[in-house]
Amino acid sequence: MATTRTGTARMRRRPTRSGVVLEPDLIIDAALRLIEAPGGNALTVRRLGVELGADPSAVYRYFRDLDALLIAIADRLIGETLTGFEPGPDWAASLRELGERVHDSMLRHPRLAQLRAVRFTAGPNELRADDIGIGLLLQAGFPGADAVRHYSDFIDAVLSLAAMDAAELAPSQEQTDKRALAQTYASFSATEYPHLAAVREHLPQVTSSPFPGVLDKLIYAIKARAPRP
Template sequence: MTGRRRWSTEEILDTAAELLRTGDTESFSVRRLAAALGTDSSSLYRHFRNKTELLRAVADRVLLAAMDGYRPEGDWKRRITAVALRLRAAFGEQPQLAGVWGRYASGGTGSRLVMEELLQALRESGLPDEEIPAHYHRVTVLLAALIASEAAIATITAQEYEQGMEQFRVAVLGAAPERFPALAHFARDVRPLGADRRTTFEELLTTQLTHIETQLP
């Protein structure tokens, strides 16, 4: 009698990533993953203690992919910007996991590679060592928030997006001036959240790096 196949950790993560590409983190479950692999949940718990640990491991592979082939170039601001754009692109391929990274972090090798490069770049800036952790935290919180926000838009259908845009136009252009005077005044210039995200991402990151630059001794 042939025994049940033993799946490697990488094979489990491959299948989990594929399920997440066609679904979302809420509907994803260890039981569903086990069914896709043709095994039972208990065999997967030998590799990961729970769903959260599994999702962190899949998210860490996105970070590893983002840092694959990366070489530091330019000054500290260019290095941080390069890492930020790599993370943005990597999670753009797997938007369902952007929220996982922001919510739980990962703690794996990919996470350590990102942390190491950002900390090294901030140290190169000339900031005193005691100030670097706080600035690192602000940069990573900003990146996680921007990437998760952009990813949330990427996971909705074209029909849902158009419905949202129509609701935005009705809510803004139809705002009663007596109740919403500022909104009515700026109605034709206010843009929805989904507009010009790439430009906004880069502008906010540049603003944060410029702020750091003003703190240099």
């Protein structure tokens, strides 16, 4: 992976002061625990060293900096998203499942959702995911340029919606927003906002995730343009 620094065999086998032999996957595991720790993201190189029982500088033998480590973690999570995924003969159903898997993974790891939505890992798992997604659209009969464009639109929309759904709000913030919306919808002037008044009873659904509906629309739009049924 481009984000890891390959050391010598001697460096990889050198144990920490606690007797643990470091390797990239072990560091990623420890970093992920710190990121998802109760109370908020606790990842720093110093804390990572404590978690590993190693001098913090040991991390730099495997990752050039903290950003490179975060990118490697993101690529690991993409790999978990693909675990057990086997595209079937129905390319649209497979594309939908891929989108749902990405969304579910982002919600399981909300503190990394924004990173995953905006960064390219250049790692093997992201490349494999892109290869699968573009392959599904080639299977649908799209020419190469169109397959790339449609997949890019699709996955960027999925990632953006997932990042929005994964945004962490404090319980007090969620309750404040719900109360404010309920009061607003119940009290606005029908004369001033006649169209909102006409659908007043349906307005609370705007607080639900838009992901299922938007995913339906994305798949429908791509299918409508597909050269093959």
